[in-house]
């Protein structure tokens with residue numbers, strides 16, 4: 001990734017500027033959720049949030065929206081292609097030449113040999129076409145206030161021409177679309193579970209949200225900047241990321257010239273790791289270290305509050321750490337704040353209500369066991385492969401009143 005050139009697109013200030021784009025997609029999401037109130041249909045939260053995140057990633061990257069959120073089943077083709085890429089990760093990492101061979105095959109042949117690989121290749125081709133189109137149309141964007149990432153990179157003075165080739169940029173684009181879709185969808189999906197399953201947490205969150213949005217009319221107008229100052233909301237997001245682990249697979253780092261010294265003061269031992277040695281650790285073990293996160297399987301946002309909470313930040317690796325830390329961290333917080341705040345100001349759970357919500361969200365066919373990690377496919381795989389499902393019910397006049405001014 002060309003991080004230096006990409007950084008301006010990932011600052012907190014830039015995320016705030018993007019709020020109208022996020023809100024436009026969030027309005028559609030909220031409206032879709034409310035439409036399920038009239039049915040008895042169970043909603044697949046991962047598919048819904050993947051459609052939402054993927055739409056946003058395309059807007060950010062290319063200024064183009066594919067409106068997956070508006071499709072009846074939240075068109076999960078792109079999400080499935082990214083998951084397929086992630087699922088082949090262990091094989092490709094250990095036999096890299098196999099990946100190179102497969103990538104030279106015609107798409108139709110690869111699809112027959114391995115359908116997941118076929119869908120990954122289709123996604124690659126589609127992304128390449130988008131970058132090529134961005135290159136052809138880049139002058140159309142140069143005067144606009146918000147320039148999408150890849151139009152901006154093609155114009156960037158920080159990148160030499162060889163770094164702007166369609167081939168090179170399409171690798172970054174595919175990486176960005178995947179990185180922003182899968183983790184974001186998983187975090188938002190699991191937040192639905194944790195909120196409904198933990199009435200005490202939801203009660204505290206709803207009390208805090210009411211201070212920023214006293215009436216339902218404030219919901220779609222609340223600035224991200226106001227939500228940034230709500231400590232409990234931030235704590236809920238941190239706790240959710242801790243328990244989805246970010247990427248469950250270890251991220252390896254190598255110091256090319258210096259030895260690494262690791263000291264275990266408790267055990268009084270010291271290890272010297274020679275230069276050029278790969279060192280990695282999974283977030284799953286770190287996030288379940290009971291010394292730092294007691295009752296680590298329990299969803300407890302309070303652990304992130306106060307002085308104790310500040311000290312814990314050091315042990316949170318859901319976004320990675322160091323020079324390769326998640327580039328989209330500010331986006332992830334901005335989007336999560338908006339989604340979490342608006343959904344839970346508008347909806348009650350079966351056990352927690354402030355009395356003025358438009359309806360109730362209940363879990364469907366989803367238990368604590370279902371949201372526990374079962375395997376590592378770069379991102380975590382869970383006991384229930386379809387993920388969290390919920391139903392939306394009740395509503396009546398309040399729903400009609402709320403959406404009367406909605407753009408959808």
Ligand code: HEM
Nearest residue numbers: 179180183184246247251318319320321324326327328332
């Ligand atoms: C809650 C949501 C998210 C989580 C938990 C998450 C987590 C992560 C993690 C663990 C890494 C690897 C860091 C490392 O190697 O140390 C990463 C990398 C990355 N993430 Fe995120 N991410 C999230 C959302 C996003 C979003 C919304 C975007 C884009 C807007 C994004 C873009 C990236 C990129 C581009 C990288 C690669 C950085 C590099 O290799 O230099 N992420 N993310």
